[in-house]
Amino acid sequence: MPHADASLVPSTIITKSRFWDHVHSQLEPLLEGQRHWVTNLANACSLIYNSLLAFPAYFGSNDRAVNWCGFYILPSLFPLPRLTTPTSSQPNVSRDKGSLLLGPFCGKPACQLISLQADKAPGVCADAFIHGKTILVRDVNSYPGHIACDGFTNSEIVCPLIYQGQGSGEPLVVGVLDLDCLALSGFDEDDQAGLEKIAELIVRSCDW
Numbered sequence: 001m002p003h004a005d006a007s008l009v010p011s012t013i014i015t016k017s018r019f020w021d022h023v024h025s026q027l028e029p030l031l032e033g034q035r036h037w038v039t040n041l042a043n044a045c046s047l048i049y050n051s052l053l054a055f056p057a058y059f060g061s062n063d064r065a066v067n068w069c070g071f072y073i074l075p076s077l078f079p080l081p082r083l084t085t086p087t088s089s090q091p092n093v094s095r096d097k098g099s100l101l102l103g104p105f106c107g108k109p110a111c112q113l114i115s116l117q118a119d120k121a122p123g124v125c126a127d128a129f130i131h132g133k134t135i136l137v138r139d140v141n142s143y144p145g146h147i148a149c150d151g152f153t154n155s156e157i158v159c160p161l162i163y164q165g166q167g168s169g170e171p172l173v174v175g176v177l178d179l180d181c182l183a184l185s186g187f188d189e190d191d192q193a194g195l196e197k198i199a200e201l202i203v204r205s206c207d208w
Helices: 003-007 016-031 037-053 124-131 189-204
Strands: 066-073 099-107 113-115 135-137 155-163 172-181
Touching (some): 016 189, 113 124
Antiparallel strands (some): 099 113
Protein backbone atom coordinates (compact mmCIF):
# COMPACT_ATOMS: atom_id res chain seq x y z
CA MET A 1 0.00 0.00 0.00
CA PRO A 2 1.35 3.50 -0.82
CA HIS A 3 2.27 5.36 2.36
CA ALA A 4 -0.09 8.23 1.51
CA ASP A 5 -3.07 5.86 1.56
CA ALA A 6 -2.58 5.37 5.31
CA SER A 7 -4.49 8.63 5.88
CA LEU A 8 -7.63 7.45 4.08
CA VAL A 9 -10.64 7.03 6.38
CA PRO A 10 -13.29 4.47 5.31
CA SER A 11 -16.83 5.80 5.10
CA THR A 12 -17.94 3.04 7.48
CA ILE A 13 -16.15 4.79 10.36
CA ILE A 14 -18.67 7.16 11.94
CA THR A 15 -17.64 7.42 15.60
CA LYS A 16 -14.61 9.05 17.17
CA SER A 17 -13.60 5.94 19.07
CA ARG A 18 -13.51 3.87 15.88
CA PHE A 19 -11.72 6.71 14.09
CA TRP A 20 -8.88 6.79 16.62
CA ASP A 21 -8.62 3.00 16.60
CA HIS A 22 -8.27 3.22 12.82
CA VAL A 23 -5.56 5.90 13.01
CA HIS A 24 -3.68 3.82 15.58
CA SER A 25 -3.84 0.75 13.34
CA GLN A 26 -2.57 2.79 10.37
CA LEU A 27 0.25 4.34 12.39
CA GLU A 28 1.69 1.03 13.60
CA PRO A 29 2.99 -0.13 10.18
CA LEU A 30 4.29 3.38 9.40
CA LEU A 31 6.49 3.25 12.51
CA GLU A 32 7.54 -0.37 12.11
CA GLY A 33 11.23 -0.81 11.33
CA GLN A 34 12.09 2.84 12.04
CA ARG A 35 13.35 3.98 15.45
CA HIS A 36 14.45 7.58 14.82
CA TRP A 37 12.16 9.98 16.64
CA VAL A 38 12.33 12.73 13.99
CA THR A 39 11.10 10.43 11.22
CA ASN A 40 8.42 8.83 13.38
CA LEU A 41 7.09 12.11 14.74
CA ALA A 42 6.96 13.54 11.21
CA ASN A 43 4.94 10.61 9.86
CA ALA A 44 2.73 10.55 12.97
CA CYS A 45 1.67 14.18 12.78
CA SER A 46 1.08 13.93 9.03
CA LEU A 47 -1.07 10.82 9.44
CA ILE A 48 -3.11 12.29 12.30
CA TYR A 49 -3.60 15.66 10.60
CA ASN A 50 -4.61 14.30 7.20
CA SER A 51 -6.82 11.60 8.72
CA LEU A 52 -8.67 14.28 10.70
CA LEU A 53 -9.22 16.31 7.55
CA ALA A 54 -10.61 13.16 5.89
CA PHE A 55 -13.15 12.67 8.71
CA PRO A 56 -15.82 15.31 7.95
CA ALA A 57 -18.31 13.98 10.47
CA TYR A 58 -16.31 15.74 13.20
CA PHE A 59 -13.16 17.44 11.92
CA GLY A 60 -13.10 17.81 8.15
CA SER A 61 -15.57 20.66 7.63
CA ASN A 62 -14.33 24.24 7.40
CA ASP A 63 -15.55 25.61 10.73
CA ARG A 64 -14.63 22.48 12.73
CA ALA A 65 -11.29 21.65 11.14
CA VAL A 66 -8.20 20.76 13.11
CA ASN A 67 -5.80 23.49 12.00
CA TRP A 68 -2.58 22.29 13.66
CA CYS A 69 -1.08 18.98 14.76
CA GLY A 70 2.48 18.52 15.92
CA PHE A 71 5.05 18.03 18.62
CA TYR A 72 7.13 20.03 21.05
CA ILE A 73 10.15 18.29 22.51
CA LEU A 74 12.66 18.81 25.31
CA PRO A 75 16.04 19.07 23.53
CA SER A 76 18.18 18.43 26.63
CA LEU A 77 16.83 14.87 26.91
CA PHE A 78 18.09 13.69 23.52
CA PRO A 79 19.64 11.24 23.85
CA LEU A 80 18.10 10.25 27.16
CA PRO A 81 20.50 9.57 30.04
CA ARG A 82 20.71 6.14 31.62
CA LEU A 83 17.92 5.83 34.13
CA THR A 84 18.86 4.20 37.41
CA THR A 85 16.41 5.65 39.91
CA PRO A 86 13.45 3.58 41.22
CA THR A 87 10.29 3.54 39.16
CA SER A 88 7.81 6.22 40.18
CA SER A 89 4.10 6.40 39.49
CA GLN A 90 4.58 9.98 38.35
CA PRO A 91 6.92 10.97 35.51
CA ASN A 92 9.97 13.06 36.38
CA VAL A 93 9.39 16.52 34.95
CA SER A 94 11.89 18.54 36.96
CA ARG A 95 15.15 17.79 35.09
CA ASP A 96 14.96 20.88 32.90
CA LYS A 97 13.47 24.32 33.48
CA GLY A 98 14.20 25.69 30.02
CA SER A 99 11.94 25.46 26.98
CA LEU A 100 10.18 23.03 24.71
CA LEU A 101 11.40 23.14 21.11
CA LEU A 102 9.10 22.96 18.09
CA GLY A 103 9.28 19.53 16.44
CA PRO A 104 7.62 18.01 13.35
CA PHE A 105 4.15 19.42 12.67
CA CYS A 106 1.41 20.00 10.09
CA GLY A 107 -0.28 23.37 9.87
CA LYS A 108 0.74 27.01 9.82
CA PRO A 109 4.12 28.15 11.25
CA ALA A 110 4.11 27.97 15.04
CA CYS A 111 5.97 29.21 18.11
CA GLN A 112 9.54 27.91 18.07
CA LEU A 113 10.01 27.76 21.84
CA ILE A 114 7.61 27.34 24.77
CA SER A 115 8.93 28.33 28.18
CA LEU A 116 8.65 25.82 31.01
CA GLN A 117 9.10 28.40 33.75
CA ALA A 118 6.00 28.60 35.93
CA ASP A 119 6.35 32.35 36.55
CA LYS A 120 5.81 33.01 32.84
CA ALA A 121 2.23 31.61 32.66
CA PRO A 122 3.41 28.81 30.38
CA GLY A 123 0.20 27.83 28.60
CA VAL A 124 -1.34 24.51 27.58
CA CYS A 125 1.71 22.68 26.17
CA ALA A 126 3.95 23.59 29.09
CA ASP A 127 1.24 22.70 31.62
CA ALA A 128 0.74 19.26 30.03
CA PHE A 129 4.51 18.71 30.08
CA ILE A 130 5.07 19.95 33.63
CA HIS A 131 2.20 17.96 35.13
CA GLY A 132 2.67 14.89 32.91
CA LYS A 133 -1.01 14.61 31.99
CA THR A 134 -3.31 15.38 29.08
CA ILE A 135 -4.97 18.79 29.08
CA LEU A 136 -8.25 19.21 27.20
CA VAL A 137 -9.18 22.85 26.60
CA ARG A 138 -12.65 23.51 25.23
CA ASP A 139 -12.09 27.29 24.95
CA VAL A 140 -8.49 28.48 24.67
CA ASN A 141 -9.56 32.10 25.17
CA SER A 142 -10.45 31.32 28.76
CA TYR A 143 -7.28 29.34 29.51
CA PRO A 144 -4.75 31.30 31.62
CA GLY A 145 -1.50 31.92 29.79
CA HIS A 146 -2.67 30.41 26.50
CA ILE A 147 -0.12 31.03 23.72
CA ALA A 148 -1.98 32.09 20.58
CA CYS A 149 0.19 30.90 17.69
CA ASP A 150 -2.92 31.05 15.48
CA GLY A 151 -5.65 33.48 16.44
CA PHE A 152 -8.28 31.33 14.72
CA THR A 153 -7.77 28.44 17.17
CA ASN A 154 -10.59 28.02 19.69
CA SER A 155 -9.92 24.64 21.32
CA GLU A 156 -6.88 22.48 21.98
CA ILE A 157 -5.73 19.15 23.37
CA VAL A 158 -2.17 18.35 24.48
CA CYS A 159 -0.90 14.87 25.43
CA PRO A 160 2.47 14.34 27.13
CA LEU A 161 4.95 11.93 25.59
CA ILE A 162 6.00 9.81 28.56
CA TYR A 163 9.09 7.64 28.18
CA GLN A 164 8.78 4.79 30.66
CA GLY A 165 12.49 3.96 30.78
CA GLN A 166 14.05 0.54 30.78
CA GLY A 167 14.08 -1.92 33.66
CA SER A 168 13.81 0.12 36.83
CA GLY A 169 14.06 3.41 34.94
CA GLU A 170 12.02 6.39 36.02
CA PRO A 171 9.33 7.72 33.63
CA LEU A 172 10.27 10.97 31.92
CA VAL A 173 8.21 13.40 29.89
CA VAL A 174 10.17 14.01 26.67
CA GLY A 175 7.69 16.24 24.87
CA VAL A 176 4.03 16.75 23.98
CA LEU A 177 1.60 16.03 21.14
CA ASP A 178 -0.47 19.15 20.46
CA LEU A 179 -3.66 19.54 18.39
CA ASP A 180 -5.61 22.76 17.71
CA CYS A 181 -9.15 23.12 16.37
CA LEU A 182 -11.08 26.03 14.85
CA ALA A 183 -14.24 25.13 16.78
CA LEU A 184 -15.08 25.63 20.44
CA SER A 185 -15.18 22.26 22.25
CA GLY A 186 -13.58 20.65 19.22
CA PHE A 187 -12.14 17.81 21.31
CA ASP A 188 -13.67 15.58 23.96
CA GLU A 189 -12.87 12.56 26.11
CA ASP A 190 -13.01 10.18 23.12
CA ASP A 191 -10.28 12.22 21.46
CA GLN A 192 -8.27 12.20 24.68
CA ALA A 193 -8.44 8.41 25.00
CA GLY A 194 -7.49 7.89 21.35
CA LEU A 195 -4.62 10.37 21.37
CA GLU A 196 -3.17 9.05 24.62
CA LYS A 197 -3.03 5.57 23.10
CA ILE A 198 -1.34 6.99 20.02
CA ALA A 199 1.15 8.94 22.14
CA GLU A 200 2.11 5.72 23.95
CA LEU A 201 2.65 3.97 20.60
CA ILE A 202 4.86 6.80 19.33
CA VAL A 203 7.04 6.86 22.44
CA ARG A 204 7.69 3.13 22.55
CA SER A 205 8.40 3.09 18.79
CA CYS A 206 11.32 5.53 19.05
CA ASP A 207 14.89 5.49 20.30
CA TRP A 208 15.09 8.74 22.19
